[in-house]
Amino acid sequence: xxxALSRLxxxxxxxxxxxxxxxxxxxxxxxxxxxxxxxxxxxRSLARRLSGELLQRGDTMAxxxxxxxxxxxxxxxxxxxxxxxxxxxxxxxxxxxxxxxxEAVTVPRWVRGERERLVVVEPSLYAGQELPIxxxxxxxxxxxxxITAEVVRVTGFPELDALGREGAEGRIVLxxxxxxxxxxxxxxxxGQAVQxxxxxxxxxxxxxxxxxxxxxxxxxxxxHPHTGGMRYREGVERIPAVALSTAATDRVSSWLAKGExxxxxxxxxxxxxxPVESANVIGEVIGRELPEEIVLVxxxxxxxxxxxxxxxxxxxxxxxLIAAATLKRLDLRPRRTIRVVLFMNxxxxxxxxxxxxxxxxxxxxxxxxxxxxxxxxxxPRGFSTAVEGKVREDLAALVEGLSELGAGRLFMxxxxxxxxPLARDGVLAVGFVPDPSRYFDFHHxxxxxxxNVNPRELELGTAAIATLIHTVADLEARIDGKPPLTDRD
Amino acid sequence: xxxALSRLxxxxxxxxxxxxxxxxxxxxxxxxxxxxxxxxxxxRSLARRLSGELLQRGDTMAxxxxxxxxxxxxxxxxxxxxxxxxxxxxxxxxxxxxxxxxEAVTVPRWVRGERERLVVVEPSLYAGQELPIxxxxxxxxxxxxxITAEVVRVTGFPELDALGREGAEGRIVLxxxxxxxxxxxxxxxxGQAVQxxxxxxxxxxxxxxxxxxxxxxxxxxxxHPHTGGMRYREGVERIPAVALSTAATDRVSSWLAKGExxxxxxxxxxxxxxPVESANVIGEVIGRELPEEIVLVxxxxxxxxxxxxxxxxxxxxxxxLIAAATLKRLDLRPRRTIRVVLFMNxxxxxxxxxxxxxxxxxxxxxxxxxxxxxxxxxxPRGFSTAVEGKVREDLAALVEGLSELGAGRLFMxxxxxxxxPLARDGVLAVGFVPDPSRYFDFHHxxxxxxxNVNPRELELGTAAIATLIHTVADLEARIDGKPPLTDRD
Numbered sequence: 001x002x003x004a005l006s007r008l009x010x011x012x013x014x015x016x017x018x019x020x021x022x023x024x025x026x027x028x029x030x031x032x033x034x035x036x037x038x039x040x041x042x043x044r045s046l047a048r049r050l051s052g053e054l055l056q057r058g059d060t061m062a063x064x065x066x067x068x069x070x071x072x073x074x075x076x077x078x079x080x081x082x083x084x085x086x087x088x089x090x091x092x093x094x095x096x097x098x099x100x101x102x103e104a105v106t107v108p109r110w111v112r113g114e115r116e117r118l119v120v121v122e123p124s125l126y127a128g129q130e131l132p133i134x135x136x137x138x139x140x141x142x143x144x145x146x147i148t149a150e151v152v153r154v155t156g157f158p159e160l161d162a163l164g165r166e167g168a169e170g171r172i173v174l175x176x177x178x179x180x181x182x183x184x185x186x187x188x189x190x191g192q193a194v195q196x197x198x199x200x201x202x203x204x205x206x207x208x209x210x211x212x213x214x215x216x217x218x219x220x221x222x223x224h225p226h227t228g229g230m231r232y233r234e235g236v237e238r239i240p241a242v243a244l245s246t247a248a249t250d251r252v253s254s255w256l257a258k259g260e261x262x263x264x265x266x267x268x269x270x271x272x273x274x275p276v277e278s279a280n281v282i283g284e285v286i287g288r289e290l291p292e293e294i295v296l297v298x299x300x301x302x303x304x305x306x307x308x309x310x311x312x313x314x315x316x317x318x319x320x321l322i323a324a325a326t327l328k329r330l331d332l333r334p335r336r337t338i339r340v341v342l343f344m345n346x347x348x349x350x351x352x353x354x355x356x357x358x359x360x361x362x363x364x365x366x367x368x369x370x371x372x373x374x375x376x377x378x379x380p381r382g383f384s385t386a387v388e389g390k391v392r393e394d395l396a397a398l399v400e401g402l403s404e405l406g407a408g409r410l411f412m413x414x415x416x417x418x419x420x421p422l423a424r425d426g427v428l429a430v431g432f433v434p435d436p437s438r439y440f441d442f443h444h445x446x447x448x449x450x451x452n453v454n455p456r457e458l459e460l461g462t463a464a465i466a467t468l469i470h471t472v473a474d475l476e477a478r479i480d481g482k483p484p485l486t487d488r489d
Numbered sequence: 490x491x492x493a494l495s496r497l498x499x500x501x502x503x504x505x506x507x508x509x510x511x512x513x514x515x516x517x518x519x520x521x522x523x524x525x526x527x528x529x530x531x532x533r534s535l536a537r538r539l540s541g542e543l544l545q546r547g548d549t550m551a552x553x554x555x556x557x558x559x560x561x562x563x564x565x566x567x568x569x570x571x572x573x574x575x576x577x578x579x580x581x582x583x584x585x586x587x588x589x590x591x592e593a594v595t596v597p598r599w600v601r602g603e604r605e606r607l608v609v610v611e612p613s614l615y616a617g618q619e620l621p622i623x624x625x626x627x628x629x630x631x632x633x634x635x636i637t638a639e640v641v642r643v644t645g646f647p648e649l650d651a652l653g654r655e656g657a658e659g660r661i662v663l664x665x666x667x668x669x670x671x672x673x674x675x676x677x678x679x680g681q682a683v684q685x686x687x688x689x690x691x692x693x694x695x696x697x698x699x700x701x702x703x704x705x706x707x708x709x710x711x712x713h714p715h716t717g718g719m720r721y722r723e724g725v726e727r728i729p730a731v732a733l734s735t736a737a738t739d740r741v742s743s744w745l746a747k748g749e750x751x752x753x754x755x756x757x758x759x760x761x762x763x764p765v766e767s768a769n770v771i772g773e774v775i776g777r778e779l780p781e782e783i784v785l786v787x788x789x790x791x792x793x794x795x796x797x798x799x800x801x802x803x804x805x806x807x808x809x810l811i812a813a814a815t816l817k818r819l820d821l822r823p824r825r826t827i828r829v830v831l832f833m834n835x836x837x838x839x840x841x842x843x844x845x846x847x848x849x850x851x852x853x854x855x856x857x858x859x860x861x862x863x864x865x866x867x868x869p870r871g872f873s874t875a876v877e878g879k880v881r882e883d884l885a886a887l888v889e890g891l892s893e894l895g896a897g898r899l900f901m902x903x904x905x906x907x908x909x910p911l912a913r914d915g916v917l918a919v920g921f922v923p924d925p926s927r928y929f930d931f932h933h934x935x936x937x938x939x940x941n942v943n944p945r946e947l948e949l950g951t952a953a954i955a956t957l958i959h960t961v962a963d964l965e966a967r968i969d970g971k972p973p974l975t976d977r978d
Contacts, residue, residue, distance in 0.1 A: 056670045184893060379924045438945070454930070456675070
């Protein structure tokens, strides 16, 4: 396997004169105040130009519609994920990105199968009715005859514990654990509630339950179940795990509240097969002066297997792709290299993010910043990073230049799952932050489709990302405060 | 007619002790710096509390759904507008607002009628096909046999002028005048393009045209026509005026570009009838210390006659209504009076805004601020005002306290149509600014419905507005820099 540096070697050979001409600033010297000011004016002007181009042309929306048409339901290891990889590589080449390549990644293969039903047995008044479910990714299936058992409802793990083995054994545990509407940040509400999806089956099985049902992760009350990942626990029985729509959860809970006995039959064909080979897809705009220094921009190419995966994360993939392609098209080649990485397997394994990290771990100092877009294609609000101190202040000053796009705030937060292995090793990780209000209306559902993406909102996100990565890649000094590569051995 | 002051007289009589106890600051003395800081902390805390309440309860969405169900298509002078007035008055009483009342307003009555068709005659290949139109508000109808004429396309008034009488006479002028997608602010794009809807018929008629068709005011290309207001001109023939969907406009233009002759038949039953009586609806939360000083918050109760009018302006009406009702419910009665005004007839006459101004014009100094929400129920971005100087700085400092709601920016801009007569006479006019990306997807269409309003986005708008009006109404000194009423004569 070639390393990032050896891959760049041919480029380096082509531009030695340029490299020698770069007057690298002393590592610790801040840019003069005047330069900072003119740089903010430059950011505003670039943001205006790029947003005008993108809003008029609609390139991101066109790419997203194509990806969702060519490769909907592109779960890792599926034929559709293979089509997504092919589409991404072909599209990068067509858009003129450089060093376009795949990097092989071994991914899990979970298959939903044909049969997926939750049927009411009791109350007898509703017997035979089907309730809208989706198996959770990673769940085992049921025997062919299904699993028929009484439903016991809990509002969380403390209530499950109180129930104990006596209350749970032989039963199906229903986690009626709503995301808290009152929280200002829906991602915080998701963070609180999602443990019941991730660990609900293992915790219920530890008390002898035969299956688990989790209320879908959304603040809306509707009939769309939301799938997502779950984990079994070593040494604990594996039991089937599904998500039930919020409206149906309320319905079942209302029966129980009236003292009705609720019995359901769960039938699932889902299964985990042997891991298969897939790929991250990478393309670049090679830096004109410091090509070996990299500003990474990415999203994840895989989605859940139930919908088009438009917001999650077709939007982020197309943000990254079109941001780089637009800079290339407009001949806005920055000093450093912009590297687009479309990661595979964010949804159920993070194999792509881990693999990328493993490949570059001996040359992490080449990575000046890694930016991920994985919060949907909504109107931009800003960016997030967990970094503190001067690097944060410098980044905040740049981001403030995006305020006309609505993207002027630097929030406290992570960068994104795929770049988290890089972040743990000290790479400056930044997340794109769009408006979060509608994300969980669509997240992991059949309706996460391009018609639920607003074209203006999507393109403004690309404009914000393109402006930021160009600016960071074109700064004289590294934004992350580290010395330039050219100063090292 | 009672004036606002005489209406408040009973209240004043009840609280003389309170009034005497108020230590009014000297008109020009700024609040101490410490107070300002604690005030910003107070704003943040209030914003958090109100957003939590509203996101959890969903009061604004519930009100909006009810208004749109009870009174969809509530154009001024219609039976539905009457139902909207009844609903507003009843709801204000139910929510515990004080001094609830109607103020009679004479409004125009324009009726769309039954028949509204644009039928292709040529190209013969498409003869008989109907193209999606809506008559513009105020348009005259056609004779019963319709108007059949050749279509001539222009991209704007300069091209119309170049066409001259020879090119326009006896023809139907098609204004293919797209809103410019590339502009960052869709309202700016609307501002540029909408003259062709407002004045297209008059300008075309001046050259002898027999009807005018305007491309719908949206950057989307779809099959939903967008209606809106138009004006005839004294001394110029009145000709029928319609809006054509953007997709159909592109279709007709493509025929013309191929050199095809395009002939259409326009059939319209619309007409203007005698003016009728309607009303503004008003309710208050009476100030605990300075009840005669008023912070007005409003939206407009009327809508166009084609859809539910959810974003325009059911959202603004419910923002104002629920903002005040929430403060009342939580016993957050500020020093000054909060007055909710739901204006009638913003869409085709502004009779409500003018009438309100006429009633209060001799006591304008009672109005500390007027805030209107008429840009839809999208995620809040901030507020706008045209005022400069210290008042702007003070307001910006308060608005900055709303940044956690995403509403921290004070933009340059007007307050809103209904409060523009107040603004012209020096009242501090402030507009609520939500994210503008999607507004013109729905504006003046059949699809401006509650299902296209996101509940979280809507409630966050109410929280931002409620926080700002409470804060302004509770400040020690008037935000508008004017002396307190109690210092006068």
